[in-house]
Amino acid sequence: GRFDSVLFTRFLNTPESPYRRLLDWHGCAEPPDTDIAPELADLVRPGCAYAKPGFTGIPDDLAARLREESPEEVVVVGIDTDMCVLKVAMDVFDLGITPVVLVDCCASTGGLQAHLAGLATLARNIGADQLRTTGLDEGYRGRPPAADAKPEAVIDDLSSPTPTG
Template sequence: MDIGSAALVVIDLQNGFVNHHSRHAVPAVSDLVAHWSDTGRPVIFTRYFNHPGSPYERFFQWDRLQEPPETEIAPEFADQALSAYATIDKTGYTLFTPEATDLIRETGWTDLVFCGIATESCVLKSAADAFEHGYAPWIVTDACASDAGPEVHDAGLVVARRLIGEGQLITRDHVMRQISAYNMAAVLE
């Protein structure tokens, strides 16, 4: 991972997705964001918004995350989200809205490091789309969760290994070592 050309992408850490299955990821992501921010590298937050007549309503009969407080970033991230490089609003699974696609291209980021909720859907789809757009996708496996439970999280990781490669799935410890190396190199310059 090239932290010097990377952005950390926090996927959909919103009130409507944080539950008893996914709550354990909140402190892990918060810690990761804090350490990443200390490098001066960009952090991007995404927010998902459902809407009447959406495919989620039509095919899943799922009408949640259409208004506050469900759509709001979880309170643990309020300050971090305010100081984020950008917040991308989306109505589908992926980070790659036209706004995000332009932002990533214009900034020259080559690596996108994903964490958040839900591993099997929005995190996976964003990472797979990054791969297909020619970026190096990284999924921080212990800073992701599924609001549908640990079995679904694990299934998402199985599919991620097939779609973006085994080596693209990393842990927070791996990221922390990369951050330390990046900081050390900056001190030596």
């Protein structure tokens, strides 16, 4: 298929995390905050989810897997564009692998401005040619889907750059 491996990362705010020690932020420490999004949970295969304890994009075990598999490119999607997506894409770049960020499958809990800032930073650091679109951004945008809407239109709501929840 198009993708040999579909891998997931999730941030874990561990007790020794600088987020707790320096910022007194205790989010993403336990379920449900640390769970893979319910809409994606059925897609996770054994050995394909990696924990990120801190501001690393790619933990050591995932970096080792990528070195072993030697993909030509890694497609990156997710939340937050200006934090996790940015760091994962830059770490992939540092491994010598082409990162491809699907901008319409990313968003930021910091809002549209944070999302766009993340994309601007990525364009400068990994190259604007690595920022691509699936075309989903032409779909559902806060309107109820039409009765005959394609599934892609509903999926787009999950990656809206202005999340509501």
